[in-house]
Amino acid sequence: MWHRISPQAPLILGSQSPRRAELLAQCQIPFEVFVAPIDERLQPGERHDALATRLARQKGAATLYAYQRAGNDATGRLFLCADTIVHFAGELLGKPRDAEDAKRMLHMLSGRTHQVTTGFVLHGSDLFDTPAYAETSAVTFRSLRDEEIKRYVATQEGLDKAGGYAIQGLAGAFCERIEGSYSNIVGLPIHRVVEILLELGVIDGFPLGEAT
Numbered sequence: 166m167w168h169r170i171s172p173q174a175p176l177i178l179g180s181q182s183p184r185r186a187e188l189l190a191q192c193q194i195p196f197e198v199f200v201a202p203i204d205e206r207l208q209p210g211e212r213h214d215a216l217a218t219r220l221a222r223q224k225g226a227a228t229l230y231a232y233q234r235a236g237n238d239a240t241g242r243l244f245l246c247a248d249t250i251v252h253f254a255g256e257l258l259g260k261p262r263d264a265e266d267a268k269r270m271l272h273m274l275s276g277r278t279h280q281v282t283t284g285f286v287l288h289g290s291d292l293f294d295t296p297a298y299a300e301t302s303a304v305t306f307r308s309l310r311d312e313e314i315k316r317y318v319a320t321q322e323g324l325d326k327a328g329g330y331a332i333q334g335l336a337g338a339f340c341e342r343i344e345g346s347y348s349n350i351v352g353l354p355i356h357r358v359v360e361i362l363l364e365l366g367v368i369d370g371f372p373l374g375e376a377t
Contacts, residue, residue, distance in 0.1 A: 167289065168241040170195055170367045179228030179246035184333065184352040192355060193373050194362070196245075199235075201227035205248070213252045217284030218297035220248035225286045225295065239290035243367055247285035249352045251328030253277065258328045267318045270329035271339075276308035278342075279328070281350045287361055298361075300354040302345030304332070309339060 168174040175195035178185060189196050203223045207216055224246035233239055251258040253273060261267035281302050288295040317323065317339075323330040330336035332350050348355040362368045 166241060167243060167365060167367045169369070170243065170362065174242065176367075177228070177232065177242055177244045179224050179244055182247075182352050185247060188348055188351065188353050188355045189358075192359060192371075194359075194368070199228055199232050201231035203227050207257055213250055213257065213280070214282050214284070214299045214301065216257070217248050217250050217282045218286075218299050219284070221246050221284040221286045222295070222297050224248065225288050226292055229288070229290065229292065233290075242289065243362075243365070244288050245285065245358065247283055247353055249281060249283040249327060249349075251279060251281050253279035260327055261324055261329045264318050264324070267324055267329040268314055271309060271314045271317065271323075274306045274328065274330075275314070276306060278303050278305040280304070281328070283349050283352065283354055285353065285358070287358070287365070298354075298357060300346055300349045300357060302343060302347070302349045304340060304350060305342040306339045307341040313339075 170176050172195045175197045176189070178189065178196045178198050179200060181198065181200045186198065203220065205220055225244055228244055228246055229239060258270050261270060281304060282299055284297055284299045286295055286297050317335060320335060322334050323336060330339065332340055343350065346354045346356060359371055363371060
């Protein structure tokens with residue numbers, strides 16, 4: 166039996182991403198952060214959607230294990246873990262190694278369409294047969310001038326972001342078109358998360374609170 170999500174029994178977010186935290190807070194979903202590190206390297210021949218869901222599953226298992234090892238009772242609690250990847254023409258674009266790598270990525274994406282995939286899991290203390298979900302959005306950048314790329318990289322906004330940019334920041338001005346979920350590009354397809362929370366019965370409606 167699940168606990169209803171509340172300030173007394175918040176959702177456990179297995180991510181240190183401030184963007185995911187902001188999306189949950191925006192929807193007024195009570196949560197607490199508990200993070201466990203994993204190896205996020207791509208395996209040989211692995212598809213990008215499979216990578217995102219595998220990493221989400223691994224984060225889920227690691228978070229649950231660490232949470233219990235810390236002496237916490239996971240019974241009835243719900244965990245949310247996710248991983249977002251950026252890919253273009255078969256290449257995985259992770260966080261840039263340095264400013265030059267960020268410039269390389271932005272030149273690659275300039276005037277073209279790339280994909281952003283987020284894999285996520287919602288699970289309790291029993292991980293057996295936990296489904297993993299994947300959402301992919303397509304992002305088209307307008308053609309970027311060399312000077313724009315240099316100036317953007319100099320802001321350091323995208324140096325810790327997959328693909329070398331933050332669509333919720335200055336790089337929103339690079340985006341010509343989006344196909345799919347915007348929040349998925351930010352780091353979490355919040356519409357799907359809320360839909361699943363409703364299906365599980367851990368929230369009794371949306372927005373949370375009493376209807377009048």
